[in-house]
Amino acid sequence: MDLARYILRRALLSAFVVMGVTFLVFVVAQVVPSDPAALYAGPRPNAEQIEKARVTLNLDAPLPERFARFAVSMATGDFGVSYKSRRLISQDLRVYLPATLELAVSSTLLALLIGIPAGVATAARQGSWGDRLGSLGSILAVAMPTFFFAMLLQMIFASWLGILPLSGRLSREISISDPLPFITGFNLIDAMLAGRPQVFVDALWHLILPALTLAAYPAGIAMRLTRSAMIDILSRRHITAARALGLPERRILYGHALRNAVGPALTMIGLSFAFALTGSVLVEIIFAWPGLGRYVSDSILSKDFPVIAAATLVVTVCYVLMNLVIDLTQAVVDPRVALK
């Protein structure tokens, strides 16, 4: 009963937040910029062209009506036309969103795969050299500017060692002469569906550096959170009891202690997913990754507001849904959450 009420309340709240986000994006993208019509009309427009654009964009209508139209078109997936390329934004998003999600999901997995075991290991051997090294690593990872870290990784692994590709999503031999069919837009999945293992490996190879860049910060945070949660749990009585029973240390750590740290781990998924979505703006231009982040950063200088607005909105809605799923999962796993 409480759980059902919690789920309902949480879902309503998310719906409200999505409305609010839409309104905020509308205000920033359509009301704050000085003259959207002049931007829409293209380079060096004359007065007549601007007037025409004003009518096309419906800028003379009262604000509530403009917002209503904006919200309806966003909800129906009609994101308008890019000022710069004149292409339909919805078509671009279909290609770019999967690319960014592929990167975000991979880096989130990577961050958890590095951060959680490192947190458990360092908590198990508090004060050892390994613990100190791990703490140092997490501090360095958190202070590293993402864009500079991306360049350093490129320099080391692509330029010096030459073991990983410098940039892009696929090798040119594949993307130009023998492209993958667009099925889901996730290269790893499409390669499997098309039954082309070499392409799968190539896509994975290209994914490593950008995913690692985006994983560094959340892995550092995940390690810290896991470590402190584990230290907290390891000092409790049921762990002492398990030790007294002579259970193997590995089973105590991963079986009894880590289970209690699942809550923070779920929070970390949300955190690193958000970081990956945010960081994609920086990382995708450096790795020439054709995703939403690069779409946005390419649109900044041309003041292509429809593109920035649509991308921001889509990514934010993804993020809100992700958080909703995480909160609901948490409430199901640990019913105490719903009672708070």
Add this chain to the structure above:
Amino acid sequence: MSVLRRLGLGGSLGLAVILTFALLAVAAPLLAPYPGQGMGDPNVTAKLTPPSAEFWLGTDHLGRDLLSRVIYGTRVSMSAGLMIVAVSLLVGLPVGLLAGYFGGWVDEALMRVTDVFLAFPALLLAVLMAAALGPGLLNSIVAVSVTWWPWYARMARAEVLVLRGQPYVEAARLMGVSHPRILIRHILPGAARPLLVQAALDFGPALLTASALSFLGLGVLPPTADWGKMVDEGRKFFPDRWWVSTAPGVAIFLLALAFSVLGDALRGREGGKRDDPS
């Protein structure tokens, strides 16, 4: 020095690095080897020279001494970090105070607005804001602050919720002290302290976000030196002329690292006394 002993080795080192950068920012014209180039004068006879005795960190694509540029860039980075945190506090603290103190529909309304701002992946909202406002240091500070204040609003609210129930606040209410007076005289001092500590800890992240915006071309206007922008300028020559991006990149990293280490030292001292969790 008892302060240093309490901070430990890491915290003291962090503090030292921060003070060094602060000194560089204040005394840039005296300390930079080429103050003119630090402020933007081109020096076309020495384009992209590697680090040498003459130019310790090398020169950029306009031949400007990178050491001088990095020293001048300290001013922008330090002030951006400070301003973001200050502006966010000025907005977030009152919102949190009002929401927590009055509760009811005031609380509900203010916190739902806060939720909306928190729903965005922060940098994306900042990019959208900065793009709408146009480039420039002040605009980028505003853009980041828009994504930053909700955290302080939430924290302040949580503090007030605790303080509001304290007997001394109830006593003041019973004595007929007005709401504004209770808020400012009796609740603000208690609520502000943990927020100020948090704000100090947030310097590093604020600095990183501001430099990310300027890396994207949404920060200061040329020819002012700014670390994020310098890393971006050097990208064209990377990795062959690695020093152009590396000098400012390492500067951002060092300063953010120093704040983070100092923050850990401060926080660790606070969190030191904990009751037995079982």
